[in-house]
Amino acid sequence: MTDIEYRLPQRLELRTDLPGPASVALAARRAAVVAAGVSSTAPVFAADADGGVIVDVDGNSLIDLGSGIAVTSVGASDAKVAAAVAAQAAHFTHTCFMITPYEGYVAVAERLVALTPGHHEKRVVLFNSGAEAVENAVKVARLATGRQAVVAFDHAYHGRTNLTMALTAKSMPYKQNFGPFAPEVYRMPMSYPFRDQPGLTGVEAAQRAIGMIEKQIGAQSLAAIVLEPIQGEGGFIVPAPGFLPTLVAWARENGVVFIADEVQTGFARTGNWFASEDEGIVPDLITLAKGIAGGMPLSAVVGRADLLDAVHPGGLGGTYGGNPVACAAALATLDRMAEYDLPGRAAALGARAKQTLTDLAADVPAIGDVRGRGLMLAVEFVGADGITPDAALTKAVAARCLEQGVLVLTCGTYGNVIRLLPPLVIAEETLDEGLAILVDTIRALAGAQAEVSA
Known part of the structure; x- marks a missing residue:
């Protein structure tokens, strides 16, 4: 794997209890002004x-196995991305592409056309958030x-937003x-191998859904199927x-539009x-x-192209x-991903991490399932019967x-899944250290639970 240079030491270091005094003081300020509905x-x-660590206001260095919910894949302060952001901001931060367009938008679209699955003619439209992308994909369909x-x-x-x-x-809470x-x-119904009827194949699970669609809706009335190739918040569910x-x-x-939600x-x-490539599928639209x-x-x-170009001028967009700053960051991020071969790095590190968790599961009955691909991994916890969710x-x-x-x-419909989404640039030693703590914690708490149950 390509060597990666880090700005901060890539190690765990705790100088105070968590939270420390500076975080406690900020929490008091937050409570006075930030809406209670925003939780952390x-x-x-x-x-x-930087890389695989987050340093808090008290100087504690934490190992980050979440990357802001799969966002900071190249780290939260990559030098190339930061330089691209600064350079673009020095020229202009906004014109609105719908008013005065700029090259960065076009360049991002060109890169996405080349990278996404399929060699057909494509079009691209850019937004701000995953929910916006999904909502607009449905509008197009x-x-x-x-x-x-x-x-x-x-x-799912x-x-x-209302539609999403x-x-x-x-x-709850969404x-x-x-x-x-x-x-x-x-x-x-989704294909959920751990919780499906034993022996149900992926083809059979799909046919079950198709039969319900044809009976309850009718293909002639259906605009789109929207599906995450691996479900995220639902529990990192990998279909059969x-x-x-x-x-x-x-x-x-x-004639139904298949929308792959690849936001996560x-x-x-x-x-x-x-992830669509893992399954050998080519979506009609991808978010x-x-x-x-x-x-x-x-x-x-x-x-x-025929789908996105069907929309009348002005029908898609947003202020x-x-x-332009986000586009500059995207171009630098994509460069970094290619330079570091992050798909290959995710596959290699993910295979090691998954084996560690699989070995653990063989010794810990409270682990019902270990699943995922690359550095998108999950551990599902269950009760003594081997199936009841243990949130x-x-x-x-x-x-x-x-x-x-x-x-x-954490994630999962039943709140019983630990999900691992480390930055793809995390140092091997940092990932190993974080996994060792997770493994020891699971052993200790699952063992204590078993003793109480006995």
Whole structure:
């Protein structure tokens, strides 16, 4: 793997309890002015970050196994990205592409056309967030097909806008009391190998969903299927082989637009540039964000030219969509990903990490499943029966890891999954140190739980 130079020491160092006094003081200021509905995983406030570490305002250096929910794949302060941002900001920070266009937007679109799956003619439109990208992909599909219905899946997460809340499966905290939601959204069963009927294949799971679509909606009324190739917030659910190709084939046969939501899986995260490549599928439209621009707000819809060009002039866009500073960051980020071969790095480091977790699972009955690809990995915790979700243990593991300076994230429809999303540039030794603490924590807490149950 390519050697990476870091600005900060890539090690765990705790100088205070967490949170330290400076973070406590900032938390008091926050409580007085920031809405209570905005929550944070960690009780510490960041002062610096680089590679695989975050340094808080008290000087504690934490190992980052979350990368801001799969955003800072090249690190949170990559020198090339920072220089590109500064250089663009020195010229202009905004003109609005819909008013006075600029080369950066075009250059990003060119790169995305070349990188995304398929060799067909494509078009690109840029936005700010993943939810915006998903919402606009659905708009395009509805206009281009003249149909209204949209299918999403169990355990899906697609955003927090009104339409994307309708697409999202989990109620609390994303949808609770925020309705009514956008109409003509239908939910189908996902392929979830750990929780599916034993022996159910990916093809059979897809046929189950297709049968329900044909019965409840009718192919002639369906504009789009929206699906994460690996579900994110729902629990890093990797569908069984054959599930996605079967759905894509049916969609093509019936004029239904297949939208791959790669907001979390995209840009080298799973060991390929995009998770759709893992499955050998070519989406009609693909939605992108998170890892695209090294932490700057940018998202995209990329897909078939005939679909995106069907929209009338002015029908797509937004004041900040494709901001020039964010575009500069994206171009530098994509350069860095290629320079460091981050797809290959994610595959290699991910294989090592997954083996560590798989070996652990063989000794710890509380681990029901270890899954994922590349550096998008998950551990699902269960009760003594081997299937009932154990959200309490999951929460306790994450909290104990944080106490020791390792930031991990939880997810899952049942709140019982630890997800690992380290920066793709994390040092091998830093990843190993973070995993060792996670492994020891799971052993300790799962063992204590077993003793209590006995």
